[in-house]
């Protein structure tokens with residue numbers, strides 16, 4: 137999203153949201169389809185891929201590393217892989233834009249191959265910690281030159297003779313887990329990640345489907361995930377289901393806008409991702425799952441959501457990994473609930489596309505909502521949303537979308553200073569939402 141000018145948006149009270157919609161493909165699965173396709177043997181074909189800026193940047197990166205990537209008119213993405221040891225040094229910088237997932241997973245993929253690559257990103261990504269991946273990848277044998285604080289811009293020198301490691305995750309992060317596992321693919325012997333707290337498991341599931349030698353054991357200290365490296369992967373046909381993290385916005389919109397009844401189709405229901413749905417149902421949300429089925433190795437279903445009277449609850453810290461990207465949307469739902477909602481275990485929110493805990497709290501306060509917070513918790517007093525505030529989005533797509541949802545049910549319209557970043561994960565957000573009856577419009 138370099139250099140694009142800010143696009144302020146506003147949302148106003150809307151009632152009776154109606155209709156069926158499909159939100160874009162899952163971001164996590166989309167990145168992984170391209171990254172694994174790039175080192176598989178043969179042509180991987182992915183349909184339903186998220187065509188947001190984050191994923192397009194990953195497509196450009198794997199192309200620069202030697203894979204062939206092409207999108208055909210039927211919307212299918214074709215990736216011709218180079219084999220598990222076939223990546224080459226790119227000619228120019230790899231620009232990952234706004235995406236932590238893109239850069240951290242790509243660093244893992246490149247770390248065990250003797251290539252040199254300089255990685256850059258936008259202002260938001262350049263402020264985010266990379267030490268969480270460069271530390272384990274250095275143990276494997278990669279070397280890094282980084283900007284101050286171990287941040288981007290960063291040059292990776294992949295290992296010529298990678299060594300397998302056993303790495304216990306110090307933070308509950310699927311990105312770190314995935315970076316180490318991807319590095320294990322071109323490392324001789326057994327690379328193990330120990331995950332004390334379960335995080336999204338798309339990397340493991342997809343590695344299995346691509347034919348990697350992967351085993352998973354549940355032990356007293358967590359999940360042990362082991363890759364035996366230097367085996368070729370086989371190209372796959374992938375049908376990417378809709379992203380539950382994007383579905384979060386129409387879900388909350390329909391719950392808080394009076395008289396609404398919508399259905400969101402084909403949403404992925406992997407249980408490492410459904411914490412928000414569980415939480416909203418506990419709060420009294422009328423959400424039913426219809427037509428549950430398996431698609432592309434994942435459980436999917438259609439979500440019917442109707443306006444509901446919500447009640448504040450205590451959201452347990454242990455649920456955070458399964459709804460880590462959904463707290464901004466949940467905080468908005470909580471501000472329309474009766475009573476107080478307490479959210480704990482939020483330390484990782486501090487290092488997302490923005491400091492999401494601070495950005496959410498500031499946005500709520502700007503719209504008349506009373507909050508309390510600590511280093512890793514947030515409490516929202518529901519039922520008194522005024523609106524009328526201008527929300528600072530800090531280059532964070534989920535902050536922008538969450539507060540646009542807030543404006544749909546607040547007394548006065550809510551403005552966000554920039555909606556341009558929404559294109560990183562949810563192209564045509566306003567169009568799809570307005571198709572249901574929402575009033576989201578550019579602010580001149």
Ligand code: S3P
Pocket residue numbers: 163164165237308309310311312314336460461484
């Ligand atoms: C992701 C993992 C999560 C999540 C991000 C996508 C992934 O990040 O916030 O949007 O695809 O692996 P962390 O691993 O940093 O928690």
